[in-house]
Amino acid sequence: MKKKLVFAGSGGQGVISMATLTCLAAIECKWNAVMSQTYGIEQRGGTAVGFVVISDEEIGSPMIEEDADICCLMHPMIVDAHIKDAASGGIVLYNSSLVKSEPVRESVEFLSVPATDAAQELGERRAANMFALGRLSAETGFVPIEALCSALEKMLGEKKKHLVEINQKALRAGYAGGCNEEK
Amino acid sequence: MESNTLFMKNSEIFAEAMIRCGIRYHFAYPITPATDVMKYTAAHFHKVGGRMFQAESELAVINCLTGLAATGQLGCASTSGPGFDLMQEGIGFMTAAELPCILLDNMRVGPGDGDIIGSQQDYFMATRGGSHGDYYIPVYAPASGQEIVDLMPVAIDRAFTYRTPVLFVMDGVMAQMIETVDFTPAKETVSSYDTGEWSYTGAKDRGKRALITGSYAHSDGEQMVKKLMAKAEAMTAKEQLWEEYELEDAEVVVCAFGLPGRVCREIVQERRKQGEKIGFIRPITLFPFPEKVFAGLPGSVREILVVEMNYGQMVQDVRLAVNGRCNVSHYGHVGGDQPMIKAREVRNRLAALVPA
Amino acid sequence: MKKNKTLVINSARCKACGLCIHFCPKKALSLCGEFNDMGYNFVQSDQELCVKCNTCGTICPDVVLKVVED
Amino acid sequence: MKTFREEKNFSWCPGCGHGIVARLCAELIEENNLRDRTCCVVGIGCGGFHHHYMEIDALEAAHGRSIPVATGYKLGLPDNFVYTLQGDGDCASIGLAELMHAANRGTPITVIMVNNGVFGMTGGQMSPETLISQKTPTCPFGRDAKLHGNPLKVSEMMQEMDGVAYLARLSVATPTLVRKAKKGLAQAFKAQEEKLGFSFVEILSPCPTGWNMKVVDSYQRLAKEVAEILPVKEFINKVGGES
Numbered sequence: 024m025k026k027k028l029v030f031a032g033s034g035g036q037g038v039i040s041m042a043t044l045t046c047l048a049a050i051e052c053k054w055n056a057v058m059s060q061t062y063g064i065e066q067r068g069g070t071a072v073g074f075v076v077i078s079d080e081e082i083g084s085p086m087i088e089e090d091a092d093i094c095c096l097m098h099p100m101i102v103d104a105h106i107k108d109a110a111s112g113g114i115v116l117y118n119s120s121l122v123k124s125e126p127v128r129e130s131v132e133f134l135s136v137p138a139t140d141a142a143q144e145l146g147e148r149r150a151a152n153m154f155a156l157g158r159l160s161a162e163t164g165f166v167p168i169e170a171l172c173s174a175l176e177k178m179l180g181e182k183k184k185h186l187v188e189i190n191q192k193a194l195r196a197g198y199a200g201g202c203n204e205e206k
Numbered sequence: 207m208e209s210n211t212l213f214m215k216n217s218e219i220f221a222e223a224m225i226r227c228g229i230r231y232h233f234a235y236p237i238t239p240a241t242d243v244m245k246y247t248a249a250h251f252h253k254v255g256g257r258m259f260q261a262e263s264e265l266a267v268i269n270c271l272t273g274l275a276a277t278g279q280l281g282c283a284s285t286s287g288p289g290f291d292l293m294q295e296g297i298g299f300m301t302a303a304e305l306p307c308i309l310l311d312n313m314r315v316g317p318g319d320g321d322i323i324g325s326q327q328d329y330f331m332a333t334r335g336g337s338h339g340d341y342y343i344p345v346y347a348p349a350s351g352q353e354i355v356d357l358m359p360v361a362i363d364r365a366f367t368y369r370t371p372v373l374f375v376m377d378g379v380m381a382q383m384i385e386t387v388d389f390t391p392a393k394e395t396v397s398s399y400d401t402g403e404w405s406y407t408g409a410k411d412r413g414k415r416a417l418i419t420g421s422y423a424h425s426d427g428e429q430m431v432k433k434l435m436a437k438a439e440a441m442t443a444k445e446q447l448w449e450e451y452e453l454e455d456a457e458v459v460v461c462a463f464g465l466p467g468r469v470c471r472e473i474v475q476e477r478r479k480q481g482e483k484i485g486f487i488r489p490i491t492l493f494p495f496p497e498k499v500f501a502g503l504p505g506s507v508r509e510i511l512v513v514e515m516n517y518g519q520m521v522q523d524v525r526l527a528v529n530g531r532c533n534v535s536h537y538g539h540v541g542g543d544q545p546m547i548k549a550r551e552v553r554n555r556l557a558a559l560v561p562a
Numbered sequence: 563m564k565k566n567k568t569l570v571i572n573s574a575r576c577k578a579c580g581l582c583i584h585f586c587p588k589k590a591l592s593l594c595g596e597f598n599d600m601g602y603n604f605v606q607s608d609q610e611l612c613v614k615c616n617t618c619g620t621i622c623p624d625v626v627l628k629v630v631e632d
Numbered sequence: 633m634k635t636f637r638e639e640k641n642f643s644w645c646p647g648c649g650h651g652i653v654a655r656l657c658a659e660l661i662e663e664n665n666l667r668d669r670t671c672c673v674v675g676i677g678c679g680g681f682h683h684h685y686m687e688i689d690a691l692e693a694a695h696g697r698s699i700p701v702a703t704g705y706k707l708g709l710p711d712n713f714v715y716t717l718q719g720d721g722d723c724a725s726i727g728l729a730e731l732m733h734a735a736n737r738g739t740p741i742t743v744i745m746v747n748n749g750v751f752g753m754t755g756g757q758m759s760p761e762t763l764i765s766q767k768t769p770t771c772p773f774g775r776d777a778k779l780h781g782n783p784l785k786v787s788e789m790m791q792e793m794d795g796v797a798y799l800a801r802l803s804v805a806t807p808t809l810v811r812k813a814k815k816g817l818a819q820a821f822k823a824q825e826e827k828l829g830f831s832f833v834e835i836l837s838p839c840p841t842g843w844n845m846k847v848v849d850s851y852q853r854l855a856k857e858v859a860e861i862l863p864v865k866e867f868i869n870k871v872g873g874e875s
Contacts, residue, residue: 056384083468259704266703277712
């Protein structure tokens with residue numbers, strides 16, 4: 024098993040957290056994980072992209088070049104730049120709360136997820152990233168939802184323990200939404 | 207630190223490996239993409255009685271390291287391209303003074319201030335040196351977090367054995383990459399090396415020792431350089447490290463170091479499955495350059511494709527190593543967004559070299 | 563009891579710069595006609611005039627002169 | 633005296649102030665029983681010969697880099713005694729940034745800057761300390777403030793720094809000043825031994841060869857002309873002793 028994932032968004036949306044959590048969940052499953060990211064010279068704003076490779080074998084190339092199995096687009100500003108990262112036959116999840124017009128691309132499967140709206144309903148708009156991840160787990164099984172939930176506790180640690188509950192809630196809500204919906 | 211398997215950024219893995227191997231002093235000046243190392247040591251060195259010292263410039267960094275090394279203790283300095291430029295004077299000095307230390311250069315784009323993401327453009331500066339004079343220092347180019355951990359005790363041993371600065375180079379992408387890593391190989395070894403024979407700890411119960419890299423008689427300079435060259439020769443004979451794959455019947459060999467090495471190995475593996483006779487070499491030591499693997503290449507090899515995140519630096523060493531026995535071509539790319547090395551481009555080059 | 567002081571001159575080190583002569587309050591020092599190994603007419607003292615004040619030893623840049631006590 | 637190598641003649645020019653400074657350092661190391669744990673870091677220039685006449689460990693740093701070398705050394709061996717001996721070219725020109733930061737950090741090392749106003753070893757060229765209208769091979773018509781800037785008042789620059797425990801400008805121009813210089817140096821050494829912070833002494837010294845003057849004339853110039861611009865003075869003394 025080897026999966027390549029791209030998480031792209033605007034700085035502050037938590038896309039790097041999505042990538043990190045994916046890696047930690049993979050490690051929960053005793054798999055290997057490699058994550059790289061692009062970053063600007065500025066500390067805030069701009070785009071943020073996390074690239075992830077998870078595998079139950081040793082990971083060779085950590086690079087992603089138009090061969091991602093899953094591509095998560097959380098913000099309209101990065102759609103044009105990163106929709107091409109998905110492999111042919113790959114899955115492109117986009118945050119339809121912000122990406123208003125459906126992205127155009129051949130030979131990929133689109134998943135329209137109103138992540139920001141859903142998170143707002145749960146009471147924490149910033150948990151949109153977790154909602155999207157939960158949904159992705161339900162739709163693709165890239166990592167089990169339980170692995171995401173337990174990795175979340177490790178990622179947040181003691182200092183951010185108070186954030187575990189809302190983020191797990193968003194993960195599970197996203198997962199449930201994905202399960203109920205007809206494919 | 208109970209667990210041995212962690213998920214960390216490669217720059218942090220470097221710092222944690224230093225701690226676990228017994229290095230207690232780190233000197234640095236903030237510069238992307240090497241700052242993560244000093245952030246980590248600043249937060250963690252004090253727990254083991256160590257110290258991260260932020261100096262006013264890389265000139266001060268390398269010279270603080272010189273002073274520390276003179277006491278017989280092993281320290282480290284980490285930096286990136288423009289800071290590495292400034293350190294060249296001190297690196298040449300420490301080599302002449304036979305002072306051991308560990309150095310890290312997280313390469314960024316240059317010359318000038320350069321972009322902060324990855325490149326491998328410091329190959330020449332790392333292997334040829336930027337100081338005046340004849341000198342070589344061991345250079346390690348790990349391709350993964352695990353290899354950083356595996357190489358740290360080796361580098362420490364070479365630093366003490368040859369009494370020389372030892373350099374690690376990573377590109378900026380590799381430096382920022384986060385990986386699973388097993389720290390089991392990182393054993394405390396620093397304290398097992400006795401430096402009492404040469405360190406400058408005060409003239410107690412012995413005659414004075416003076417560290418002099420200049421000459422007071424013209425023969426001094428000659429003797430010093432001869433000694434350094436003898437060390438370089440010994441390192442060339444004994445310390446070459448590389449990874450190789452499927453060379454026995456290869457017609458084309460891809461050669462790359464560091465992160466591009468990982469990208470290329472996967473491509474070569476995938477071509478082999480197609481039945482193409484392609485082999486792979488990844489130099490792990492850049493000095494000494496692994497000439498032995500090139501000397502031992504089978505006669506079937508007619509072309510070597512060197513892939514680097516620069517416009518042709520290591521390719522010169524490959525050409526020297528094969529000395530005209532086969533063609534050597536180069537694919538290089540620097541800067542822009544990830545991926546730095548386009549796998550598609552490597553595949554195209556290979557398709558041209560190995561017609562289906 | 564007054565200690566016995568002596569002015570010792572290590573003439574091998576002298577470079578005949580003349581500072582001691584210039585600063586000597588008693589004009590007890592002068593350069594002699596002989597050469598040391600470095601080729602300098604080294605300094606000599608007139609023990610009659612010398613009051614062992616060590617002014618010469620203080621200013622001498624080559625540690626040639628010093629007043630020692632028994 | 634065990635510290636001082638009396639059998640070895642100084643290689644400095646006749647009348648050079650470096651010899652006086654070397655003797656004072658050797659006397660103080662001996663008197664304070666520091667020899668066993670002393671390391672001297674010398675700069676490039678005539679000051680580099682300083683340790684040749686002493687039985688102490690020594691490091692010859694790259695030009696201008698004695699202070700970070702001493703800083704790293706002190707971090708590694710905090711209980712050793714470390715001092716740098718640099719000329720004004722080494723300390724105030726190429727090594728000024730390192731001097732200022734070490735002073736401000738309060739690193740407990742002692743820096744001795746022998747200030748003779750020229751680059752002596754290379755033939756008396758202009759240094760940051762060369763006085764206005766003074767002629768050197770690189771300002772053959774005399775130093776001109778508009779062309780070359782003014783003499784750098786290094787000691788005055790450090791006055792406001794909290795990390796500095798002892799700061800003084802001393803001189804070897806006369807026997808009286810030499811005695812005073814020894815007291816100042818002793819305070820600087822003490823500041824380090826008591827871990828009070830950074831200690832710096834600037835010692836005005838003549839370079840008869842570089843100044844193209846007779847020895848006695850060069851000492852008179854030092855006592856008058858130079859001291860008018862760069863007065864002998866104790867700026868900071870947190871040791872509390874008399875100097």
